[in-house]
Amino acid sequence: MIDDRFSGRRTIVTGGAAGIGAAIAHRIAAEGGIVVIWDRDGKAIEKTASGNPNISGQVVELTDSDGVDAAARTVVERLNGIDALVCSAGITGPNLKTWEYDPQDWRHVFDVNVNGVFYANRAVVPYMIEGNYGRIVNIASIAGKEGNPNAPAYSASKAAVIGLTKSLGKELADRPITVNCVTPAAVKTAIFDQMSDEHIAFMLSKIPMGRFGTVEEVAALVTWLASEECSFTTGGVFDVSGGRATY
Helix, strand or coil, rough: CCCCCCCCCEEEEEEECHEEEEHHHHHHHHHHCCCEEEEEEEHHHHHHHCCCCCCEEEEEECCCCCHHHHHHHHHHHCCCCCCEEEECCCCCCCCCCCCHHCCCHHHHHHHHHHHHHHHHHHHHHHHHHHHEEEEEEEEEEHHHHHHCCCCCHHHHHHHHHHHHHHHHHHHHHCCCEEEEEEEEEEEEEEHHHHHCCCHHHHHHHHHCCCCCCHHHHHHHHHHHCCCCCCCCCCCCEEECCCCCCCC
């Protein structure tokens, strides 16, 4: 950790009540940042923020664009700006063959993993432009680069996050606002509860290091990307994959 690296910086972390998002929120707060968690689980927000004066939260339904816009306005009214956004919220969806996938499940995965990221990115950018500074980090997945079998919606949605990140990064490249994404291989969190044992075993078999990543390892990379130090990198895709990544 780097003491005071985020001193005075105001950061929103979606899905920050648990898993990777919670690890990121705690690390940024430990480095002096002011963190606002956006999550749909109010009790989990309270648990994650408990005892930490630098962390607070809002119950936000990320699939509701108007609600996300309102939440961003609330942050700005309270903190007088937004310096960084980390989009960590996401779901896996069922593990099924593409031709067996229910269209309703497909739409739900895209609504959370793609639309939710788009709504959050879209909501904060005008405030970052106004403040002439910003860092956006979107959490995608190695599945978005390689495509996991029996996870068509998850793989396609994470590929879409990569594409959105590259597009927005180029749109903002003439300003001091960077947009990057992280593509972890499997990190053991509560999201594993949404997956079959067979799919978990498949993911582990693809990692040359022979283990799953940790939330702390992902947080270490994300916090650099969300800091002032990341000043000449935008539209980038950063792997945390235990050697799985091929490009």
